[in-house]
Amino acid sequence: METLGHLAHGFAVALTPINLLWCIAGVTVGTAVGVLPGLGPALTIALLLPLTYKVDPTAAFILFAGIYYGAMYGGSTTSILLNTPGESATIVTALEGNKMARRGKAGAALSTAAIGSFVAATIGTIGITFLAVPLVKLALKFGPHEYFALMVLAFVTVSAVLGSSAVRGLTSLAFGILLGLVGNDLQTGQPRFTFGTFELLDGINVLVVAVGLFAVGETLYLASRRKTAPAEVLQVKDSIWMSRADWARSWKAWIRGTFIGFPIGAMPAGGAEIPTFLSYFVEKRLSKHPEEFGRGAIEGVAGPEAANNASAAGVLVPLLALGLPTSATAAILLSAFQSYHINPGPMLLQSQPELVWGLIASLYIGNIMLLVLNLPLVGLWVKILKIPEPLLYGGILVFATIGTYGISRSVVDLILLYALGGVGFLMRRFDFPAAPVIIGLILGPLAEQQFRRAMTISAGNLIAFLDRPLSLALLLLAAFAVAGPIAWRSYRRRLEPA
């Protein structure tokens, strides 16, 4: 009941006219960047990080949360009408939703995606509301050893388990941790990897890395494959109001998708890819029309879209309660907290109740706005999809440049931005995931801090990590997460005749 009181207070914060305006701005910008291919919430929030110097934290986080949720809604519109999934989590939607659109059922596909997203995000937000306090109580028992072990587990699952290759995922992670090490060591003040330059002493700005990888890298990648015929934007010909049969086939898929997505998102592993695929296979299994799968089955859009949004909501649980980001966007949000000198984690609920509960309340409100924004107004977003490529990418690069150069006025940062763009291009072309770089960059320094604290407590004895049951369990899980899939693969290979 204590929670409901907090939540009521949160609504009082979120419903002030100024915060409502921030929320509207957030969900609108979020939907737009979700719709535009090549842009995403991580990049957008990174570009808006300079706002944190000017705007009070509650307003900034209401804006960022709106972008975070909005991008999920917008992304499904693009997958359905354009069949270019912006991220791996929307591959399934692109698969079934685009097929539906080709059969003239684009309206129903958009509708089931939007309403499913609404149902999932709302249930997910309820999950955040009631999970945050108990999880914080558990987290308060964590010492540096447990935190470090938890971070190791998150590192491993984010880079080695999700994605197509453990080796490439871990390489991305190591690169990210390396970028995070550059600059003055926080504890001893010694410069590391600065190559004697003055500009690198303060470390590499998160904004530069995120914008370099996601905006410059993506633009380079898309330019390099222009010979490929561009995909056409499909028309919405049917009504966006679903028929009774569509509703009957959708609602159970939404609920199932939500309950698959939220718990997986809330685990220290995070990731929206596994729950969407899982939901897709569950729906295919349970459907009365399995023959429609692969040719535009509405359950195949409803379930995975719900799973995607629910897991996005789930990711906020470890972020707010433990300070543990498990996606690129969550990591950027963590760095936004840092620029306010706020530490997310167990103390956050006590030290910043206005911020946390205002943020959670704004998620409920934002969801309702998003439903309106994405169903009756879907025609508007279809127009945005038709912006010609030359203008879109020209604009993206101009904003990427001002976002970086504008805050530091340093040509070194600009060169770094474009160099990281080159790295992003290679990573995209050779299938290295980008999220572990961002997570390594932001979580790496925190992990190092916890590691050194732990070592100070236990007088430099590494065994201390294994002496504590909780940290031992977390480290064992991490070891299993790396070794398990490799062992499974070699076992299967042995079964197959050579």
Add this chain to the structure above:
Amino acid sequence: MNKDVSRNDTILGLAVVLLAIIVGWQTTLIPVNAIYAKVGPKVFPWLVTAMLAALGVALTVQGFRGGWSRQLENEPIDRLSLGWLLLALLLNVLLIKVAGFIIASTMLFVFTARAFGSHRYARDAGIGFALAFAAYFAFDRLLGYRIGSGIIERFL
């Protein structure tokens, strides 16, 4: 393992090994105060060195065994488009201090649009200029970030 060696993937693996060597070399140069010797500022750098070295070797071995990038749907690179885009970025770095943000960004916009196949230079220059102008105004005047002067900026 008699598949062909994947040249690109092997080079990439070796590049990661090279990065590990550079990181290791730079780690030895980190000054350490004796008080912190046990869990000092070098522990994580060495960890990253070890990770990069091991992963670089693993990637190189994968490259030798045929690599992974062949299975990706990689079309041949459109060199012309990529070239225009790289030129756009290079010009921006060279011009931004000399000519100022607005002119440099307008050029960036026009060249990027060219990279994506536009030949309507006048239109692109107009839109690019408007966008750069608006961005400059918002950042420099409204948000108060000093972006610096330039050929056009000094008249504003």
